[in-house]
Structures are given as structure tokens and as C-alpha cells.
Amino acid sequence: MLFFIRFVTYIFMAILIGFGLTALSLSTGSGLAAKRVAGWKSWKDAAHLNADPYTRAYIAKTGQLPLPPNIVQTYYALYDNAHRRLHTSCTYVVESSAVNAKWWTMAAYDHKGQVFKNDIERYSFNAGSSMIKFDGGFRIYLSQTVQPANWLPLGDKGPFVLVFRLYRKQLSEAQVKNNGDVPLPLIKRVSC
Amino acid sequence: MTIRHILWGSATVILALIIHFCAVLAIPLVSENDAWKRLQNFTKVNEMLIVNSVTEANRLWAFHAPDMSFAICRYDVTKGPVQVDFELLRGYWSIAIYDPDGKNFYAADGFDFVRQETSLLLLGPDHIKGDNDALPINVPNEEGLLVLRAPFDNPVMKSTVINMLNRAKCDQIQVETVKPRKTT
Numbered sequence: 001m002l003f004f005i006r007f008v009t010y011i012f013m014a015i016l017i018g019f020g021l022t023a024l025s026l027s028t029g030s031g032l033a034a035k036r037v038a039g040w041k042s043w044k045d046a047a048h049l050n051a052d053p054y055t056r057a058y059i060a061k062t063g064q065l066p067l068p069p070n071i072v073q074t075y076y077a078l079y080d081n082a083h084r085r086l087h088t089s090c091t092y093v094v095e096s097s098a099v100n101a102k103w104w105t106m107a108a109y110d111h112k113g114q115v116f117k118n119d120i121e122r123y124s125f126n127a128g129s130s131m132i133k134f135d136g137g138f139r140i141y142l143s144q145t146v147q148p149a150n151w152l153p154l155g156d157k158g159p160f161v162l163v164f165r166l167y168r169k170q171l172s173e174a175q176v177k178n179n180g181d182v183p184l185p186l187i188k189r190v191s192c
Numbered sequence: 193m194t195i196r197h198i199l200w201g202s203a204t205v206i207l208a209l210i211i212h213f214c215a216v217l218a219i220p221l222v223s224e225n226d227a228w229k230r231l232q233n234f235t236k237v238n239e240m241l242i243v244n245s246v247t248e249a250n251r252l253w254a255f256h257a258p259d260m261s262f263a264i265c266r267y268d269v270t271k272g273p274v275q276v277d278f279e280l281l282r283g284y285w286s287i288a289i290y291d292p293d294g295k296n297f298y299a300a301d302g303f304d305f306v307r308q309e310t311s312l313l314l315l316g317p318d319h320i321k322g323d324n325d326a327l328p329i330n331v332p333n334e335e336g337l338l339v340l341r342a343p344f345d346n347p348v349m350k351s352t353v354i355n356m357l358n359r360a361k362c363d364q365i366q367v368e369t370v371k372p373r374k375t376t
Contacts, residue, residue, distance in 0.1 A: 010204045017204070018211025025216070047288075047296040057219035059294050060226045062254040065339055071286050071301050074255075102303075103284040103343065105259050113254025115246055121347075123246055123258035128345025163255060167284040167343075168303065 026058050027078075033058070039083070040075035040164065040184045062113055073169055077162040080187045086162060088116075088154040090192040091143035094162070096185035098136030102168040103127045106185075108142060108152055109161045116155030125150050141190075162187065220293065227253050228292045231337060235266040238274055238364045244354045261353050263340040265362035269316035270334045275326055276312045278340050278360040280305060281353070286341045287312070291333045298329055313365075314338070324365075338362065 033054035034041040043058060045051040046066035051059070059066060066074070079085055080092060094106065107124035109115055115123040130138045130150045141147035142162070144154050154160060169182055220226070230252060235241045243249050243262040250256070252264075267274045278287065280302035287310075288299040302308075311326035321328045340360055344353045 006200065010200055011207070014204045014207035015211060017208035019215060021208065021212045022215040022219075025212075026219075047299065049295050049297060051295075053213075053216050057216045060220040060223040063223075063225045063227045063230050064253055064255055065227045065288065065290055065294060065337065066296065067286060067288055067341075068296065068299050071288075071299055103282075105257055105343065107258050109255055114250045115256075115258050117246075121246075126259050126343070126345060128349075129259070161255075165257060168301070 022057075025054060026061055037075070037181050038184050039079060039081055039187065040077050042069075042073060042075050044069070046074070064113075071168065073166045075164045075166075075184060077164070077187055078159075080189045082189065084189060086160050086187070087192075088144060088156060088158060088160050091141065091145070091147065091190040093188050093190055094140045094142065094185045095188070096137045096139075097183060099127070099138070099166065100170040100182060101127075101166040102170075104167065105165045106140060106152070107163050108154060109163060110155060110157045111159055111161070113161070116153060116157070116160075118153040118155070120153065122151075122153060125152060138185075140185075143190075227290070227294050228337065231264060231266060235264055237266055237268045238362055240265050240357075240360050240362045242354065242357050244350070244357070257341075257343065259345075260341055260343045261350065261357055262342070263357045263360045265338040266335070267314055267331075267338055267362060268335050268364075269314055269319065269331060272364050272366050273316065273319045273324075274314040274362060275324070275365050276314065276338055276360070276362050277309070277326075278311075279309050279356050281308065281342065281356055284343060288339050288341070289314070289329065289331065290337045290339070291331075292335055292337075297332060312338075 033043060033052050035044045043055050045055050046059060047068040105124050105126040107115060125140050130140065132138055138150065140150040140152055142152050142154055144156065164185060234252060241264045243252060243264065246258050265276060283302040286299065286301040288296055290296050313321060313324050313326035313328045314331050315321065315328055316331065316334055342353045342357055344350050
């Protein structure tokens, strides 16, 4: 009897760990498939014909149709710069120096990958719609309440994901040598 | 901790890893949420679907770029090649083709094309290009998705974008009767 109880317990634990690991690796990005740059992650082979199983599972699970990185590089952030989970109840400022790309866009999504509905119908900022700083960079506020300048409204659904897309990013020689990594915006929590 | 505990623990970890890898491999096969299955309910074969509202795009797929309108064609080359005519207004507008598994086998943006008005000819395995001047693309599967993405800077530009997307065409053609439409 003891053997049977132990057997069932271990099987149950294995199932729990196995599926938990799967859910975790697909939501936060397995180190095998997702590249991490300064708190942001990017599914490096998302549009690759021979994408690894983790990337294929992620794409199928989320129902995306990705573009190759030479056209658009997509970065996802789930945490702020202090590695705290992004949450709609907090206010954040996202700051960047000049973006070296033909075009860029930034949007916030709920855990299902849907944009937050809001009365002013503002779902993103891009190279053409955001107020630019003197140095050519941008500062975007993420909050449920009104903020100055570039304010991206958040919904009341809990954790959220910030997505930054760079269209035809331009790389310096040093960046090419550094695996094509470019400086990405810093996400700071202002209040909660 | 006894040897027995270590053995049971090791067996649990190994089993957990097996379950994990099986789950990762199985998700693309069993997922009901992938783009192909979702879009089948909203698209008609060899017809363009224009998606120009965030609400509509939310239903179609996750993490869609909200400052973008789309034209989607669910093509089927079983009965003949499919010709796609479109315009890329800006360099960062793009066109991409996917097989039913969501694998991207063709992608280009406005920087890749010399002309703003462009035509692609989607050819099945038995099709020949004929005298059509459209850019030929051999598709690996008879069915698939073609997505034209048109980002806009602000809502004022959106109406121009939608007008251009509305002019995009996705038509089945007969190779024997095809006449040149546009050069690329």
C-alpha cells in the first residue's frame, strides 16, 4: 500500500513539474529559444522555417504570424528594470535614447496578448505618433490614470506584457559584433 | 535521505522532463489557437480580408500591432495559381506568406521592391509561370496565408492605408489564359 501511495505521489509530482515547466518556458521564454537583452526577450527564430520546438510551441499557443528579424525585431518585457512583474495597478515610465531603426512601435497587452480597450482608443506609440525628446529618444508613461505627454493607458486586468518592435533596425559595427544587440528602453516603476 | 528516496526523486525528475518535452512537441499539433485555425473562420478562400480595427484584430491573433492594418488572403492553389496585387506605400510595409503550420517561407518589405505597385504569383508544384510578369513564388503547400501589413503613424493616415489595402487583390487565375498585369 505504501509503495502504491508513493508511486502515485511521485507520478503526480512529475506531471505537475512537467507541465509547470512547459507553461513557464513558454511564458517567460526558454533560454534555449528566447534571447534576453536588458530585461527584454526576443524569440530569435520565431519566423525561421526550422524553428526550435519551444519557438514552434510558443507561436502555436499564441496564434501569432511572426515576421523575420531582418524586417522586424520584436522584444517582449514582462518585468521592469528591478525585475518586478509588470502590473497594471502601477505606473511606469519607459525611456529610450534615439532609436536606430526605420520605424518602431510600442504597445501594452494583457496576459492573452490583447491590447487594453480604452475610451481614447490609444493602444500604442510609434515613431510617428510619440513626442520625441531633444536627444531623439522617447519617454512613454504607462498607467491607468492620465499622465503627461506620451501616456499609454493600461487596463484593470492585472499583469501585462510590453512589446517593442523595431522595423529594419540599423546596427553599428560594434552592435554587429555584439550579436546584433541594440540598446533597448529602460522600464522604471514610478509608483504602485 | 536514503538511496530509495534518491532513486524515486531521480525517476520523478526524469519523468517530469519527458512529460515536458512531449508537451512542447505536442502543442503545435494539438493547439486550437494557432493562426491558421483561427483565420479559417474569418477568411474566404482566395479573397482578401481587410482588418482595420483593433477589436477585429484582437479576435484574429494575439500580440497584433495595434498601429497597423492588415490584408489577409487564405490562398488555395489547388485549381490554379493565385495572383496577388498590392501596393506598399512605405518601406516598412511588408508582405509575408505562411504555410498552415504558421511557418513563414516568404517575407519582404517595401525596401525590397523597386516599385510601389507589385504582383506576386503563387504557384503550386505543377504550375508554370507562363507569360505572367508577376513575381513567381513556389508555395510548399496548396493552402496557406498571405498577410499584407500596413503600419500607420497616426489615425489621420489610417484612411489612406485602408484605401490602399482595399485595392489589394487575391485572385485565382488560369495559367493558359493569364495576361500580364503589372511588372515588379
